[in-house]
Amino acid sequence: MTLTQLEIFSRVAELRGFTLAAQRLGISQSAVSHAMKSLEQELGIELLRRHQSHVELSDIGEQLLLRARAMLGLANTLRQEAADARGMKTGTLRIGSFGPTSSIRLLPKILQRFRQAHPGIEVHIDEGPDRQVIQWLEERRIDVGFVVLPEERFDTFALLEDQMVALLPRGHQLAAQSALRLKDLCDDPFVLTEAGSAELVSRLFMAARLQPNIRYRCSQLISTLDTVSRGDAITIVAASSLPDDVSAGYEKRPLLPAVKRQVGLAVLDQRQASPAALAFIKLATTVSQQ
Known part of the structure; x- marks a missing residue:
């Protein structure tokens, strides 16, 4: 089992198809099919049910997807910590945002400062309703998300009231x-x-x-x-x-x-957050107080 196989599995599950997953990952559809077949053979279980127009997760596939995303998240944290030791010159940060307050009022200023400080970090932003951002956090699809506070399921940091x-x-x-x-x-x-x-x-x-x-x-x-x-x-x-x-x-x-309404940032567990996520939170807190 490799991290590449788990990444492909996560993308196929998210996009419900081999073709879209291949396009997102920048590899061939046959490579995606081969990776999934090899992973299923190694585990001895069916992770996906293939249909003519889409695929869907099996029951055990749903369970293992959460584990796979947890492993991918930890692997990303390891890479980030290594990058941090080198001056955080490379890495990836996945951000979840909702509505104009976070996407228009807060995020642009924070991103501008973050990119100036860490130009080598690749930033991915997903937008959706506030409840969707919470789901993405729980499923480890994102590293950090804007949420309406209080939100006791996560470690949170207030930004705006x-x-x-x-x-x-x-x-x-x-x-x-x-x-x-x-x-x-x-x-x-x-x-x-x-x-x-x-x-x-x-x-x-x-x-x-x-x-x-x-x-x-x-x-x-x-x-x-x-x-x-x-x-x-x-x-x-x-x-x-x-x-x-x-x-x-x-x-x-x-x-x-x-x-009153409070908006802040949330991570699943601050102790396991990547250096890039922690740097983003620290910078966001500073920018919001200015």
Whole structure:
């Protein structure tokens, strides 16, 4: 069993196909097929079920995938520690990001400084909803991820605090109020954005024993803002996720009582994090305080 075989296995499982995995890895499809066949023969089990258009993991394949990713993560940490001893001139850092707050407000400035300090580190960024980033962390697909805090499953580092605000179409009757309670937002059609704080918004209503009238679910914040601007729904979002557009077709109001949101970085285990991940976290903490 080799790390190359485990890397190929991980890519095939992630992309559900030999062709896509080969393209991502930059090798031939026959090399991918040969590596998977050799690995299955060595282990004496079927890791994948082959179908005409895709492959899927067997039950034991699902279990071993987590082990394989753990081994690949540790191998990457070893390489990073060796690179760190040489001045961290090479290596790879995989980052998970969600929504405008992390992808637009935080990440660009941090990345700019990180690349200046460590130009030889290859950075990979995956974007998805906040719950997706958490899943990627648990599955070791990424080394470090932006998350909404608190998040007790990981080692975390706070970067930014902002407030949740209600968004209303221009001219909405609730806009006459300077601040809004959750109960004020339960009658109108509600759009839930899954780009960054869907879990937090849902928990707010549950804690208050209230049920918003959810009519829309949007995976992108821009779709949520468009839905509100058209007058189709109201919503709650984080203030830092909003674009600096004074001509937007919506109005924002603070919540009463105020609801704060913290965004930070998370790693599965700080003790096993690679030097590149730790360097990124240290730099991110410094940049966020400036």
